[in-house]
Amino acid sequence: MLIQFKKYLRLFWAVQSAGIAKDIQLRGNFTMTLIGSLCYFYLHLISFKLIISRFRFPGWETGQLWILLFTFEIFTYLAFFFFWRGLQHTPKEIGTGTFDVLLSKPFSSRFLAFFRNCSLHNLASAIFGAIYLVFALVQY
Amino acid sequence: MRFFVTILQGFITPLFLLLVLSLATPTGGTSVSGLISYFLLVGLIYPLTRSRVNEFIEEQTTSGEINNFLVKPISFYKYLLVDDLSWKILNLLTLAPFIFIACIFLLWGNSPDYNLAILGISVVTTAISFLVSFNFSYLVGLFSFWLDEFWAINNVKLVTVTFLGGVVLPYSFFPDWSNQLLKYSPFPYMLIEIIISLFWYAVLGLSIKVLQKMAISKYSHTAS
Numbered sequence: 001m002l003i004q005f006k007k008y009l010r011l012f013w014a015v016q017s018a019g020i021a022k023d024i025q026l027r028g029n030f031t032m033t034l035i036g037s038l039c040y041f042y043l044h045l046i047s048f049k050l051i052i053s054r055f056r057f058p059g060w061e062t063g064q065l066w067i068l069l070f071t072f073e074i075f076t077y078l079a080f081f082f083f084w085r086g087l088q089h090t091p092k093e094i095g096t097g098t099f100d101v102l103l104s105k106p107f108s109s110r111f112l113a114f115f116r117n118c119s120l121h122n123l124a125s126a127i128f129g130a131i132y133l134v135f136a137l138v139q140y
Numbered sequence: 141m142r143f144f145v146t147i148l149q150g151f152i153t154p155l156f157l158l159l160v161l162s163l164a165t166p167t168g169g170t171s172v173s174g175l176i177s178y179f180l181l182v183g184l185i186y187p188l189t190r191s192r193v194n195e196f197i198e199e200q201t202t203s204g205e206i207n208n209f210l211v212k213p214i215s216f217y218k219y220l221l222v223d224d225l226s227w228k229i230l231n232l233l234t235l236a237p238f239i240f241i242a243c244i245f246l247l248w249g250n251s252p253d254y255n256l257a258i259l260g261i262s263v264v265t266t267a268i269s270f271l272v273s274f275n276f277s278y279l280v281g282l283f284s285f286w287l288d289e290f291w292a293i294n295n296v297k298l299v300t301v302t303f304l305g306g307v308v309l310p311y312s313f314f315p316d317w318s319n320q321l322l323k324y325s326p327f328p329y330m331l332i333e334i335i336i337s338l339f340w341y342a343v344l345g346l347s348i349k350v351l352q353k354m355a356i357s358k359y360s361h362t363a364s
Contacts (some may be wrong), residue, residue, distance in 0.1 A: 032287060032293065033292045036291060036292025047309055058165060125287065
């Protein structure tokens with residue numbers, strides 16, 4: 001069990017490091033994707049700020065609301081980081097027949113299908129969320 | 141099914157927002173009942189003005205299908221404008237009964253001075269809003285000639301238009317200084333004066349002309 005776990009952990013790391021290396025190589029694209037990802041991140045933050053400036057939520061302090069939001073951001077972007085490409089590519093590959101390549105590999109095809117090379121910009125947004133969360137925890 | 145989705149999609153996010161806000165206590169002058177009518181109108185009017193032509197341009201450039209347009213004696217811009225306009229007319233026909241019901245619901249009990257002139261201005265403003273939105277989308281779409289990861293700039297466009305256009309939250313939530321600035325931007329399509337809309341329509345149109353020339357001179361695609 002532990003050996004299997006280690007094997008898949010190594011595989012996960014290999015796939016991720018290859019994906020990250022690819023993302024970093026194309027810097028212009030990476031910058032654009034980071035901007036594209038962060039604009040939703042800041043849309044949530046600004047909208048939230050505007051809402052709590054006009055409404056008060058009984059039983060919730062402002063700090064608690066911010067902590068809730070940043071936790072939401074971290075989990076959302078981590079979910080995007082881990083699963084988005086898999087969810088997006090798998091149906092397409094099944095449709096076009098290229099999913100066969102994954103099935104022929106000596107690993108769990110479910111694992112390979114879901115944990116594709118993840119997008120670095122989503123991880124960056126999750127890290128941003130974590131930094132803001134630490135600030136919120138310190139401040140409130 | 142498509143019509144059903146057209147009607148529903150504009151109401152999903154506001155519905156959740158209103159559900160949450162109904163549990164909250166207003167601290168400013170904003171009330172949840174006021175927001176219901178705002179989001180009702182935005183949900184019905186926004187499908188008539190928004191344009192997603194940038195996504196189509198991206199598909200065409202990535203696949204090389206745009207070659208078909210470049211070799212034909214028809215303007216790509218005009219073709220897309222007419223295509224988008226026909227969808228909007230179809231949307232209008234679908235949404236018209238709902239807009240009518242919404243107007244009755246919103247005006248019930250009030251006695252505003254509504255007449256044909258106001259109705260005419262509303263129709264003209266909506267039409268110009270669509271043209272500004274179309275030009276803006278088309279301009280953003282032209283960036284697909286340079287960018288591989290087009291979804292990123294599409295995200296920026298979506299966030300900018302929906303947030304600064306007042307679709308996510310009404311302008312009453314924004315600070316005064318930002319409202320003053322936004323008055324002169326192309327984003328508050330539904331609120332700005334017709335003159336400013338026309339000015340932005342012209343500016344965006346000229347930008348399209350320049351950028352399209354640059355994009356096509358750079359473009360090359362070999363069919364696989």
